[in-house]
Amino acid sequence: MAANKPFxxxxxxxxxxxxxxxxxxxxxxxxxxxxxxxxxDFENCPEYxxxxxxxxxxxxxxxxxxxxxxxTIRENLWxxxxxxxDLAEDWLWIDQVCIDQSVVDERNHQVSLxxxxxxxxxxxxxxxxxxADGSGEAMEAINSGAxxxxxxxxxxxxxxxxxxxxxxxxLQEILMAQNISVICGDQVFAWETLEARFIPQIPRGxxxxxxxxxxxxxxxxVALSLIEERASFGGANQRLSYILENFASL
Numbered sequence: 364m365a366a367n368k369p370f371x372x373x374x375x376x377x378x379x380x381x382x383x384x385x386x387x388x389x390x391x392x393x394x395x396x397x398x399x400x401x402x403x404d405f406e407n408c409p410e411y412x413x414x415x416x417x418x419x420x421x422x423x424x425x426x427x428x429x430x431x432x433x434x435t436i437r438e439n440l441w442x443x444x445x446x447x448x449d450l451a452e453d454w455l456w457i458d459q460v461c462i463d464q465s466v467v468d469e470r471n472h473q474v475s476l477x478x479x480x481x482x483x484x485x486x487x488x489x490x491x492x493x494x495a496d497g498s499g500e501a502m503e504a505i506n507s508g509a510x511x512x513x514x515x516x517x518x519x520x521x522x523x524x525x526x527x528x529x530x531x532x533x534l535q536e537i538l539m540a541q542n543i544s545v546i547c548g549d550q551v552f553a554w555e556t557l558e559a560r561f562i563p564q565i566p567r568g569x570x571x572x573x574x575x576x577x578x579x580x581x582x583x584x585v586a587l588s589l590i591e592e593r594a595s596f597g598g599a600n601q602r603l604s605y606i607l608e609n610f611a612s613l
Contacts (some may be wrong), residue, residue, distance in 0.1 A: 385400050396427040398428075424609060499517055538592060
């Protein structure tokens with residue numbers, strides 16, 4: 364796809380609480396990706412989803428069309444947007460698209476709003492990346508239950524060793540979220556599925572202490588801590604220091 368010229372964001376008013384939202388639109392060619400970007404005062408935003416993902420390596424890059432102009436994005440986001448074509452009518456907040464990365468003041472302004480952005484999204488889309496290393500079997504196994512997870516133990520463990528889980532930003536993106544869908548390749552499950560697989564059925568508000576033997580599969584401690592945090596405290600962040608310690612050891 365060849366765009367006419369590079370896309371240039373319209374400046375935000377940094378004296379106000381403004382964000383941009385992105386929406387995919389249908390294209391005539393199946394391999395192309397195109398969309399529109401609109402600026403909103405935060406209090407007047409339409410319903411939107413926020414995307415939680417890792418940028419990935421700087422090369423290769425791809426180009427999407429924004430109102431006939433080209434915006435360069437990294438490969439991992441391109442893969443997500445290809446999967447997300449069914450969300451063509453929905454507004455999305457994606458930092459790589461919705462923030463003018465060339466303007467430092469704007470980047471800092473938007474970073475200061477990120478907790479609010481993720482907390483107010485009606486859903487957070489957690490993108491683990493394209494299908495690889497048996498991730499399809501892992502996603503199916505998690506959807507199916509403990510028995511399948513043990514059968515595909517190495518594939519499930521590989522899913523939780525992906526670079527996504529090493530990002531410090533996921534603390535607020537996951538713990539502040541109202542609802543989360545976990546996506547890898549073309550498969551998806553609700554975050555509550557992870558809670559059902561790894562957490563005993565006990566009331567929210569009761570602190571959980573579980574030995575590794577009680578889990579169907581041993582997974583990365585950061586991921587498990589986040590699952591336990593949301594299950595126990597509904598995202599209230601009461602074990603944040605423990606999770607941060609796990610990040611510090613990575």
